[in-house]
Amino acid sequence: MSSVRLGDLDQGRGSARRGGTPRTIARPKRSRGFRIVVALIVAAVLLGGTYGCLYFSPTFTIESVKVTGADHLTNEEMAILAAVPQGTTLLNVDTGAIEDSVVRDAWVESVRVSRLFPNTLEIAVTERKIAAVVDVAADNAKTTQMWAIASDGMWLMEIPARDSELGQSISPQIFEDADAVLHIKDVPFGLTPEVGTYCTDGNVSNALAILDGLSTELAEQVKTVSATDAASTLLTLDNGIEIAFGTAEDIRDKERICLTIMAEHPGTVAYINVRVVDRPTWRAV
Structure with a gap:
C-alpha cells in the first residue's frame, strides 16, 4: 500500500506543463460490430449497383408466360388481360398492375403473378365456377x-x-x-x-x-x-x-x-x- 502527497501531485502536473514527458492517451480500438456494419454497407452498395445494372439490362427478359387455372379463358384472352409489354424483364415487370388487370375479368376470382427465373412469368388464376x-x-x-x-x-x-x-x-x-x-x-x-x-x-x-x-x-x-x-x-x-x-x-x-x-x-x-x-x-x- 502506497501513498502520494498532494504536493507531489502538483509537482507532477507542473513538470508536464514545463515540458516533462507527456502521458500516452490510449485510443479506443474499432469494435467488431463497427467493422461488420461497414462491411454490410459496402456489400449493399455493391448489390445495389449490380441490381441497377441488371434492372436496365435484357438479362432476364420475359420469354414465356405460364398460365395456370384458366379453364374458361382462352390463351388469347389471357394475353390481352395480362398485357405484358414486349421487352419487359422479370426485374422491372409490374406484377401488381398485371394482377389488377386480370382480376377485373368476371371469371377471375383471384390471381397471383410470380417470377420464375431466368425468363418465365407465371400467372396463377383461381376462377369462378x-x-x-x-x-x-x-x-x-x-x-x-x-x-x-x-x-x-x-x-x-x-x-x-x-x-x-x-x-x-x-x-x-x-x-x-x-x-x-x-x-x-x-x-x-x-x-x-x-x-x-x-x-x-x-x-x-x-x-x-x-x-x-x-x-x-x-x-x-x-x-x-x-x-x-x-x-x-x-x-x-x-x-x-x-x-x-x-x-x-x-x-x-x-x-x-x-x-x-x-x-x-x-x-x-x-x-x-x-x-x-x-x-x-x-x-x-
Whole structure:
C-alpha cells in the first residue's frame, strides 16, 4: 500500500506543463460490430449497383408466360388481360398492375403473378365456377337469353349459341360446364344482367342460396329451379318430383324432410311442399 502527497501531485502536473514527458492517451480500438456494419454497407452498395445494372439490362427478359387455372379463358384472352409489354424483364415487370388487370375479368376470382427465373412469368388464376344458368326473358319477353352465374352471384357471361362466331371463339369448357348445371327459370321480366356485376334480383339470389345450402345428396338431383318469387321457389328433380321449397330458410330441415318422404315412398311421390317446415305435405303420383 502506497501513498502520494498532494504536493507531489502538483509537482507532477507542473513538470508536464514545463515540458516533462507527456502521458500516452490510449485510443479506443474499432469494435467488431463497427467493422461488420461497414462491411454490410459496402456489400449493399455493391448489390445495389449490380441490381441497377441488371434492372436496365435484357438479362432476364420475359420469354414465356405460364398460365395456370384458366379453364374458361382462352390463351388469347389471357394475353390481352395480362398485357405484358414486349421487352419487359422479370426485374422491372409490374406484377401488381398485371394482377389488377386480370382480376377485373368476371371469371377471375383471384390471381397471383410470380417470377420464375431466368425468363418465365407465371400467372396463377383461381376462377369462378358456373353455379347455374339463368333463363332471362329479353326483347319484351319474346326471346330468352342464357346467362351463366357464379355461386357468389357474379354474372359471368351470356352463353352464346355453339355454332355462332362468338361460340366458336370461347373456351369449350364454358359449354361443358353450362350443360352440367341446373337452370333457374321463370324469373319475372325486367332482369338485366351485366357481366362482372353481382345479381341484385331477390328471386335469383334466393334460388342460389338454396342450391348453396343443399347437401350433395339432394343438390345433385335438382334439374331446374322456378324463381317466380322467393316464397314460391320450386325445385324440380331429375326424376320429375317437384318440391315447393320457398325461401332459403331452414334449408337442411327442409332437405331432410324431402329425403325422408322420398325414401319412405319410393317411386310414388310426385310433389312435396316444405315451404312451412313444420307443416310439410306431399302428393302421390
